[in-house]
Amino acid sequence: MKTLSRKQREVQEREARILEVAQELLVQHGYHGLSMDRIAEVLEYSKGTMYQHFSCKEEVLLALANQALAVRLQMFRCAAAYRGRTRERLIATGLASELFVKLFPHHFTVEQVIRLPSVWEKTSPRRRDAMRAFEMQCIAVIGGIVRDAIACGDMELPTGTSPEHIVFGLWSMTFGALSIAMTSVSLSDAGLQDPLAVLHENQSRLVDGYGWRPLSHEYDYQATAEKILSTVFSAESRAAAARNRA
Amino acid sequence: MKTLSRKQREVQEREARILEVAQELLVQHGYHGLSMDRIAEVLEYSKGTMYQHFSCKEEVLLALANQALAVRLQMFRCAAAYRGRTRERLIATGLASELFVKLFPHHFTVEQVIRLPSVWEKTSPRRRDAMRAFEMQCIAVIGGIVRDAIACGDMELPTGTSPEHIVFGLWSMTFGALSIAMTSVSLSDAGLQDPLAVLHENQSRLVDGYGWRPLSHEYDYQATAEKILSTVFSAESRAAAARNRA
DNA sequence: TTCGGAATTGACGTCTTGTCAAACATTGAC
DNA sequence: GTCAATGTTTGACAAGACGTCAATTCCGAA
Incomplete structure (x- = not known):
């Protein structure tokens, strides 16, 4: 139970960070500058992991x-x-x-x-x-x-x-x-x-x-x-x- | 002079047709369905010709x-x-x-x-x-x-x-x-x-x-x-x- | 007919999205 | 501690889009 909730917390945490980075990219480089690759790159995760959180x-x-x-x-x-x-x-x-x-x-x-x-x-x-x-x-x-x-x-x-x-x-x-x-x-x-x-x-x-x-x-x-x-x-x-x- | 103006007319004509097709694609398939390749394909011109008319x-x-x-x-x-x-x-x-x-x-x-x-x-x-x-x-x-x-x-x-x-x-x-x-x-x-x-x-x-x-x-x-x-x-x-x- | 410039082409480089098999990590049973 | 099963992460890959450009074709004039 405890480990599951820790996992869940990690997932939520990461989701929040994805949105943070997405927002920053949007503010700094406009809509054109926002891409899944770039978010992944900034967060040092792979693209696949992004798509685990957001289907598109x-x-x-x-x-x-x-x-x-x-x-x-x-x-x-x-x-x-x-x-x-x-x-x-x-x-x-x-x-x-x-x-x-x-x-x-x-x-x-x-x-x-x-x-x-x-x-x-x-x-x-x-x-x-x-x-x-x-x-x-x-x-x-x-x-x-x-x-x-x-x-x-x-x-x-x-x-x-x-x-x-x-x-x-x-x-x-x-x-x-x-x-x-x-x-x-x-x-x-x-x-x-x-x-x-x-x-x-x-x-x-x-x-x-x-x-x-x-x-x-x-x-x-x-x-x-x-x-x-x-x-x-x-x-x-x-x-x-x-x-x-x- | 005459030939030049004929050329010019052809160019204008084609430009109008490009916009016609673009509009149709937009109406029928939405913004996502509009692409330079598709316009070119419908008009049976090459992509390069499209870019002669519109730089992007x-x-x-x-x-x-x-x-x-x-x-x-x-x-x-x-x-x-x-x-x-x-x-x-x-x-x-x-x-x-x-x-x-x-x-x-x-x-x-x-x-x-x-x-x-x-x-x-x-x-x-x-x-x-x-x-x-x-x-x-x-x-x-x-x-x-x-x-x-x-x-x-x-x-x-x-x-x-x-x-x-x-x-x-x-x-x-x-x-x-x-x-x-x-x-x-x-x-x-x-x-x-x-x-x-x-x-x-x-x-x-x-x-x-x-x-x-x-x-x-x-x-x-x-x-x-x-x-x-x-x-x-x-x-x-x-x-x-x-x-x-x- | 031939020449030279202009128009046309489509293969190519690059970027992006979204997928997926394989590598990797974690858990719980024994 | 070992191992199998289950879940997670990865990055190579396919598909498709934009925009470029060297090569080719076209066309009017001489």
């Missing part, structure tokens, strides 16, 4: 994605637990997404690649389901805030509009804005020097459009954001700032 | 992207020329994006791939600039509608907010929603059966949030959308419907 390269990527998504879900839960008005809690989740992309810049590439049908197809149902579960739980966290807002009278939704509609709106806008900001080259040429600030404005306007009180001109949400960054996510925002400097 | 595989992809983007820009311009209130013209451009992704489903994969840094790096400045130019012109078209709205009093923007901010909001939301809808598997599990309808609602709410008149509850924009689809984009919407059936 795509599985490594999806495992990497899931690792990061677990952290993101945790951050979302911290954000949703912020003690404040419902709309402030929503802002906290928005800040969580931004800090997440700053802290895990490689995750963006990973998600871009993993979502390609020809890559997705090769992954295992087990890990696919894990990823879906993370996605659903993130939606549920934000959806919960929306429901709280309705319950406490901060907002009314017309019949036919479910809380998930707002979640989808914020999700798509945030995802889209970060995607474009990360990959598009000509934004500042088009008069968009600070896409993050513009994203914040648009998020506010969208939520205003749903009549979620207090509306953006009735309340100092800038102060809310600063407070959240310095309390709930103080460690994360310091780490992100440090990374920005480097 | 990435160039083929970017050429494909630019081909589609030219069509999209054209569609945007048609949309913006719709004779109606400014907000109706905006809706026309939204419909144009949707029809575009329905008519060029492969373009989505292409853009996803081309935006990967390790792919983008290998492309030529010439084609990169072309892509950037298409992007900027699309922004300019929508930006023009926003400016018209301000000029005719349909909307006021606070100081510090440029028309491009709204463009970015709509762009990111639409891009994000379509991305998620195309690649995410668990949407209907999360209560989002019809992401396109939800996108429309969110676009309306965002524009409402900017106070662009007439607001969504003051006007029948559903009717506008139907009219646009049956007039400006009647050919495109019929083609998209036919493709949906298949």
Whole structure:
């Protein structure tokens, strides 16, 4: 029993190291620079051993994605637990997404690649389901805030509009804005020097459009954001700032 | 002179055929199924000849992207020329994006791939600039509608907010929603059966949030959308419907 | 017909993924 | 301590992709 569990621990340990190296290669040399051979070479294991852990390269990527998504879900839960008005809690989740992309810049590439049908197809149902579960739980966290807002009278939704509609709106806008900001080259040429600030404005306007009180001109949400960054996510925002400097 | 131009025509013709085949392979076998060897095999040319036209595989992809983007820009311009209130013209451009992704489903994969840094790096400045130019012109078209709205009093923007901010909001939301809808598997599990309808609602709410008149509850924009689809984009919407059936 | 430059070819070098038989290590029974 | 059985690790190998380039073919002009 003891020896078995030691073996198991060794296997888990090595799996973690594989992902560590994979992430490092991804950060340093991009997607092109990530290969099973190179991971094996760095870790001084043979390629065969790699394939004992992950049946294909795509599985490594999806495992990497899931690792990061677990952290993101945790951050979302911290954000949703912020003690404040419902709309402030929503802002906290928005800040969580931004800090997440700053802290895990490689995750963006990973998600871009993993979502390609020809890559997705090769992954295992087990890990696919894990990823879906993370996605659903993130939606549920934000959806919960929306429901709280309705319950406490901060907002009314017309019949036919479910809380998930707002979640989808914020999700798509945030995802889209970060995607474009990360990959598009000509934004500042088009008069968009600070896409993050513009994203914040648009998020506010969208939520205003749903009549979620207090509306953006009735309340100092800038102060809310600063407070959240310095309390709930103080460690994360310091780490992100440090990374920005480097 | 005459013979030279005939040669040139032959070259252009072949280039078009290469892109045709590349698109077909992409649609039928996904990104994984697209290779230079296979294009050459289908066209019964040698691989070397392929590389006379495109210096690498990435160039083929970017050429494909630019081909589609030219069509999209054209569609945007048609949309913006719709004779109606400014907000109706905006809706026309939204419909144009949707029809575009329905008519060029492969373009989505292409853009996803081309935006990967390790792919983008290998492309030529010439084609990169072309892509950037298409992007900027699309922004300019929508930006023009926003400016018209301000000029005719349909909307006021606070100081510090440029028309491009709204463009970015709509762009990111639409891009994000379509991305998620195309690649995410668990949407209907999360209560989002019809992401396109939800996108429309969110676009309306965002524009409402900017106070662009007439607001969504003051006007029948559903009717506008139907009219646009049956007039400006009647050919495109019929083609998209036919493709949906298949 | 012949010549010279341009276009075309496909074998080749290199890299990557994923497999598998053989070598090696570990365990538990005696 | 020995040994067989079981599990693990290895690296050579097959398959397939990209991109190159020397050799060949083609073609128009003289």
